[in-house]
Amino acid sequence: MNTIRIAIAGPRGRMGREAVKLVQATDQFELAAVVDHKYDGLLLSELDGFSQVNVPIYTDLAKCLQESNADVLVDLTTPEVGMYHAKTALSYNVRPVVGTTGFSKEDLKELENICREKELGCIIAPNFAIGAVLMMKFSQMAAKYFQDVEIIELHHDQKLDAPSGTAVKTAEMIAEVRERKVQGHPNEKETLRGARGADLEGMHIHSVRLPGLIAHQQVLFGSDGQTLTIRHDSYHRGSFMSGVKIAVETVMKLDSFVYGLENILE
Numbered sequence: 001m002n003t004i005r006i007a008i009a010g011p012r013g014r015m016g017r018e019a020v021k022l023v024q025a026t027d028q029f030e031l032a033a034v035v036d037h038k039y040d041g042l043l044l045s046e047l048d049g050f051s052q053v054n055v056p057i058y059t060d061l062a063k064c065l066q067e068s069n070a071d072v073l074v075d076l077t078t079p080e081v082g083m084y085h086a087k088t089a090l091s092y093n094v095r096p097v098v099g100t101t102g103f104s105k106e107d108l109k110e111l112e113n114i115c116r117e118k119e120l121g122c123i124i125a126p127n128f129a130i131g132a133v134l135m136m137k138f139s140q141m142a143a144k145y146f147q148d149v150e151i152i153e154l155h156h157d158q159k160l161d162a163p164s165g166t167a168v169k170t171a172e173m174i175a176e177v178r179e180r181k182v183q184g185h186p187n188e189k190e191t192l193r194g195a196r197g198a199d200l201e202g203m204h205i206h207s208v209r210l211p212g213l214i215a216h217q218q219v220l221f222g223s224d225g226q227t228l229t230i231r232h233d234s235y236h237r238g239s240f241m242s243g244v245k246i247a248v249e250t251v252m253k254l255d256s257f258v259y260g261l262e263n264i265l266e
């Protein structure tokens with residue numbers, strides 16, 4: 001396989017740091033540049049914790065893509081900039097692999113259309129952890145037999161978006177197979193607003209934010225006399241990197257848009 005040149009947006013972040021390590025440790029990957037909103041013109045090696053990483057930092061993504069000759073942009077930033085980054089990368093024929101969460105349905109549709117026009121690969125993955133992808137698949141399997149489901153997602157308290165992209169994606173996958181139902185008592189009333197969580201096609205999603213947590217999700221199914229709980233826990237951000245590696249390798253072979261790692265795992 002040819003070497004894949006990678007630019008990483010958000011290298012100082014918790015996910016970005018792991019992604020820098022992954023690229024450095026992978027033979028067929030080469031870190032071409034990084035994109036940040038500060039430290040323009042410095043080398044990444046001049047920042048704390050990156051002593052051996054001699055790649056330029058750009059604050060201007062367009063300039064970065066023009067000068068770095070990157071094949072893939074890995075974006076691990078914030079929902080506000082993630083969409084701009086993905087669109088800009090595609091406009092320079094650079095394939096985005098986006099882990100940033102919080103994209104709207106309209107954003108995803110827009111990216112899908114750009115990819116179709118340009119016949120270029122792009123992967124948006126709300127969760128790169130293989131175990132989380134299996135949790136979603138198993139939940140979809142269970143939803144054929146259990147119509148009543150509630151999702152509890154638990155994350156660290158610095159997470160910006162709620163509910164998590166994984167929870168939304170899980171509910172959407174369940175909705176594909178679950179007979180539509182509004183759950184709970186038809187006359188149920190919240191005496192404290194938000195007590196029943198968010199509602200996605202009648203399923204309820206609850207978001208927990210606590211220091212100490214990383215990324216966790218529990219999908220609870222209930223029917224007469226039984227419950228089924230499917231749970232996944234990420235204890236360390238390294239848990240996401242095998243998925244990032246697969247996504248980078250796969251996006252180079254794609255000429256279309258993919259949302260969700262489950263669609264590229266065999």
Ligand code: NAP
Nearest residue numbers: 010012013014015035036037076077099100101126127128
């Ligand atoms: P984080 O630690 O806050 O990192 C985000 C980084 O992006 C920070 O270094 C931030 O810099 C930087 N940034 C902000 N604006 C930028 C810009 N315009 N250009 C470049 N960099 C910019 O967050 P995280 O925990 O690493 O998570 C990053 C994203 O990945 C979030 O959306 C999160 O939900 C998502 N996530 C996805 C997965 C997955 O498996 N797909 C797993 C975990 C997290 P400052 O700190 O200076 O603002």
